[in-house]
Amino acid sequence: MAPHLVQPGWRFWRQAACTLGASVQHRTWAGASRIPRLGSPWGATATSPRVYRSGFSTAPRAPEVMLTRERYPVRRLPFSVVSGEDLAAFERIVPGRVITDPEVLEASNVDWLRTVRGSSVLLLRPRTTEEVSHILRHCHERNLAVNPQGGNTGMVGGSVPVFDEVILSTALMNQVISFHDMSGTLVCQAGCVLEDLSRHVEERGFVMPLDLGAKGSCHIGGNVATNAGGLRFLRYGSLHGTVLGLEAVLADGTVLNCLSTLRKDNTGYDLKQLFIGSEGTLGVITAVSILCPPKPRAVSVAFLGCPGFSEVLQTFSTCKGLLGEILSAYEFMDAECMWLVTRHLRLTSPVQESPFYVLIETSGSRAGHDAEKLNDFLEQVLSSGLVTDGTVATDHMKVKALWALRERISEALSRDGYVYKYDLSLPTERLYDLVTDLRARLGPRAKHVVGYGHLGDGNLHLNVTSEAFSPSVLGALEPYVYEWTAEQQGSVSAEHGLGFKKRGVLGYSKPPEALHLMQQLKALLDPKGILNPYKTLPAQA
Template sequence: MTFSGLGRPFKICHMTWTTMRITGVSKPRWRKAATAPGCRFLCVTPADPPLTGERYRVSRLPFSRVTAQDLNFFQQELPGRVVTDEEDLKSHNIDWLRTVRGNSKVLLRPQNTHEVSEILRYCNERNLAVTPQGGNTGLVGGSVPVFDEILISTALMDQVISFDDVSGALVCQAGCVLETLNQYLEGQGYTMPLDLGAKGSCHIGGNLATNAGGLRLLRYGSLRGTVLGLEAVLPDGSILNCLNSLRKDNTGYDLKQLFIGSEGTLGVITSVSILCPRKPSAVNVALLGCESFDRVLQVFTLCRDHLGEILSAFEFFDASCMKLVQKHLHLNNPLPANAFYVLIETSGSSTQHDEEKLNDFLVSAMDAGLTASGTVATDQSKIKSIWALRERITEALAHDGYVYKYDLSMPVDKLYALVEETRARLGSTAKTVVGYGHLGDGNLHLNVTAESHTDTVLAALEPFVYEWTAQHRGSISAEHGLGFKKKDHIYYSKSREAVQLMQKIKYMLDPKGIMNPYKTIPTADQ
């Protein structure tokens, strides 16, 4: 097959193609691609959600309540950094999705590990429950109190401690914002191995606490592999210093792994040592349209074969997602309407090499009839505008109504089947049922919007979604954690023996249960 006016490979540029079937031949017709500014998302909903304890019928455990004497101690330890004003506390009591709400009366803002240690030592002695909080961008209710737990914010713990420009080892405090760290590293020729839609708000300590996956896990792997060490304060105030910057340390148990993904239930992460890769000098992004999910899977297989080591992201989202970002955020779709969209990013060190590989892949995908349209971008503004279509889906959903969110992993060939079955199951009781996610690591984000939270919709979704996922050998949480909302569903992904061992570890480190109670691990085996 030949392309009119083009040789092989065709040159990557900021253009959009649409294919027209003429006597069995795909002939590219070119037009300029429109752009839209990238933006980190912000959730805005007018009404406060009901108190979590009332909505979910949770009983408060017998922790002590904060007294004037307690406040006096905190104010002496943290002069000017104790927040008690109800209005100032409001945003810290409500999660990002505005679906759960606590009633904390105190927010503490320590600046270093020693202050965190003194806070936890005192709270443990007084039997005062605490909830660690970073950027409060979590989606499962793990970063806000359920009742009146004391909030410990890491916002002022935002210093880079050291950076080794030979090994790429970065050591920083837990309150550093992910995007700020990336900007710092870019000046050194490096980049963070983690990228999230909430990068402008989330804290690196919270990323570790939830074992966040992100958009480029396909290229850089999970946090469990890139984190070299960490420092954490245990519930009794003792400091666990595992802040190692070595890539290899085979002495004893790897204790840092206990805290990665523990969601603040075992202690407060205060500092992090993380291995950072070199910043890629050549980055390309392609947005493709596909007629079916089967075609999406075929594109993924072809993509891995052609792009190999330069493939850094492979994201997919359905037509409903695209309609939402267009409707609520007024973003521009540079392609004709498609049933599915695929976002592919390559990153490497050689512009010519990467462009040739991407060109070969795109030609092969079009020749095979796997994609009917697409756009490619290499400059930063157009790359951001394409990424915004994927990154801002969560924001668009929040504008559409109350959101039921499910973060799942399963074999890639089963990913979209769950979306289709859920859509058929709910019918007109839901406004929108969408599916999107990280196809490269089998991570599906199933989201359902409705006019409001109702027991009817919830009963139709749960335990159906969890049972379906377990039946297909998946996990009910791929990257967001369990938090408050999924705690009691852990048995769909973990055996009773595994949960019992987790409970023993929790009790060993936190016998009074003051660390982020009501979250992640059931308090007693069921």
């Protein structure tokens, strides 16, 4: 039987004349080898709700997370302890926004994966850069450690305290300062939620240059501080290129205003780059200037099934050649990922069961032009056997539903048990080998070993689940995963950062000279080491 694009009997929504906003015609395809023009099958209602990672589940209360200091061999550094005088001083700086209620603090002490937990007794909520400056000046004078916190959606324990650090939240620093309609330059405070910013610029004909599964709760300041990659990296590149300027407060309260909106500024050292990806260890980012590209007029998403990883790679090669400038995302996931999202989140697969799945997004300025290129591509990969089944969506809600299958994998994993997460950069042709290797290595000790990620960027998200935290499983994974990655000249952190959990493995990706220079920079900008201690850099003897 010839390969088919839709399963027999599935309802197809076809856009007349391949134009967005055209009247919709209903048609049922019978599974012929002919490729239907851009449409969107949907067998069951599926939506992609806004992701709130600080409490997305309505399940019964989860068991208490073990304190980080009890689970990991980490020693508290000689910082001061918050006193009554400190509380009074902070109350003068941010009146009414000094939080000591243990129930409120609980959510800020635990990471969203529920794998690490601090014991902070104090949460501060400034609204302005000036307030952040006063807070840090006081903490610097008193030798109080500070944990900057945005949306708390990080994967590596970088956004929560390890001990009793003062939590400095940017949640109330959520104002858009300006947007320039001609250049697409957005200036905003660090606490703006990514999805809110996306909505703000889309209303003006632009899009944010990054998109994440946690967009409903992550903050742009945290995105910049961790150099988040995300789903649009293939098209728009990293934040090192799209961030035009930023404002940061140093450990001693000094405000560094590099909030430029210029695309070209070749005067001296580009200091903003120091803070992008520094994870709050060099300064607290308080405002960002970022370049937003024009909003595409036509967006299509193809969700395809592939018989093997070799076909996933060949489909990517064909995709680059035939789609060219309209290709904006190329994501992959394995069959176990699909099982997890259908089992735990009740999402519905729109294609027949396959060993691998690929999500391809195109975005351009002319729907007809893009549709022709996409259909040519689909005909080629179907006829050659690289793809065995697939579906295409142009309707906004159905595009979101297809993306939900990929974006919500991490959420599904968190409901499967304890999760060991690895975010690796590897040569594309070796991207999945480690997943296969670990399934054999771990055997029945692991519930699931899954691989998914941004294949277009060479970024593998390797995840292992077990019923509960197991020293045996961890011992089988580490340092094996890092050694395997280093042998491939890969990176132990592609986009999640190092945080607390990965700080000790930096040496697998960076030479000793680079580590030494990083430690010198930290000592220069934060001589007392109060900013996000125990994170990013390896512990020094």
